[in-house]
Amino acid sequence: MALFGRKKSQPLPDDVEELETPARPQPAEGEPGVDRDWDRASDGPYDVSEWPDLDGRVDLGALRVPAVQGMQMRLDLEQGTGRVVGVTLGFGASQAQLQVFAAPRTMGLWDELRPDIARGLVDAGGAAEIVEGMMGKEIRARMPGRAPDGRVAFQPARFLGIDGPRWFLRVVVNGPAATDDTQLRPVLAYVRQAVVRRGDEPRPPRELLELTAPAGVVEAAAKQAQARREAAQRAAAEQAAPATAVLRTGDATGVAGIAPGAEPGRHRAPAPAPEAPQDGVPKAPNKPEFT
Template sequence: MGLFSRRKPRRAEEAVDAETPDRRDRAEELDRREADRPDAADGPGSADGPDADTGMETSEEPAPEEDGTAATPRGDHLEDGPYDVSEAPEEDRIDLGGLQVPTVDGMELRMEVDQRSGAVTGANLVLGGSSLQVQAFAAPKSRGLWEDVRSSLRDSVVSQGGTAETRPGAFGPELITRLPVKRADGRTGYRPARFLGVDGRRWFLRAILTGPALGDTEQARRFETLVSRLVVVRGTGAMAPQELIPLHLPGERPGLEQVRSGPLDPLARGPEITEIG
């Protein structure tokens, strides 16, 4: 009540003084000063006002996300993909059903298979000791999935005691994680991974890079080029958002070693999309 009792007499006095031109200028100046006060009811707070130290505008999580969504030029080492099958250029590729993978000299293809159901759940593309796990998921027509998936992945990794940072990447925002894992000696170590996501035409492609390529720019660029040459085959059937687009084992191809492995290990490459949906 004291705050308004001071203002009312002053405004009344200003109204009387404003009857002359000189006093009117002074009244207008007083009004401007009053509006600039930190405690003014409708005026913006100053840098030294009571809201300056609240921290309301600088939470820790949104800042990396904002930085990570900044547009970056597409690298010259990238092709125009990953492609929808309707737009993919002609190239010799390995047919995995929902994904088509380009043939690369020295690449080892490891298919991930659920041992209980026998369903193929992912493909690992191995080059130089590093691995790129690729999976494609159905997405709605109206919007992409990567922003929500990235946020959920970050929260999941942090909740497990790991770290996650969003940063600009070859295909837009990506997530760099360190997930805790129990070592053979009983101590806790951290396994780093790089999550890439691309929203396409009713599909979402997720790729997870692990191994020495995380610290080797030249190796990382080889995998980025590989991602940009992938083809997603969504199909025309109805699918729920985040549903895995079916994969199958490839046919025998000369010079390609096919390795059938067990189900996906979330600790090895970060939490799966089905765990956070």
């Protein structure tokens, strides 16, 4: 029974229930974490029940992120399985990786995971400090790495955790935004526009939610990879072609007995015969034509 076009004054039949549309979150005035406290339910990131429309976002399955012209987006693949385990977004010289995990129905994960992450960073030779950030408690870390000259170098990073309805979103920020709050603000503004779609199936807490590539992206990536392989094969063939041509020309000149640059009709003197072998071992010519 179609209900479209019903006037407000017309009541519904007794056997029909009117479906309630979830109220779209209405954030308060001001920038969250700067002008006022951040509130996840109204400021985001949102659950799909709170923001069911794509509204220009890229659909990655368990995660929907805004599509911004000129922004770099990379899907992070798990080595060995090839499944998509996260998405890394470029904000100029800074990057932010987003990953989604299943969480319990009654409690979040961030309070439980923060000490584990900080301890793991310290055990790996880095440093970690838990501080109050623009979106709640965060970890400011220095992660050990290797510089081009082989020396140990430390990379600053921020770890943010957002607890939602039965899901947990982890954000790792690298680059200048990891230490500069001014450069961090547009990154967080983007993260707050993300939408998580966990699904209704039961999952153990901390299970990583696999993402899916948007329609057409996998096919386009395969075509680009094939085009790169074909271009590399053509380049290799073009590099090998001149060497082959020179070698064949040399062979023909040697067989004809014509010295390069000699006048037509004039022949060069035959090459001297090789010296007699000593002890049964042939001796190479003094000036071999080709090696």
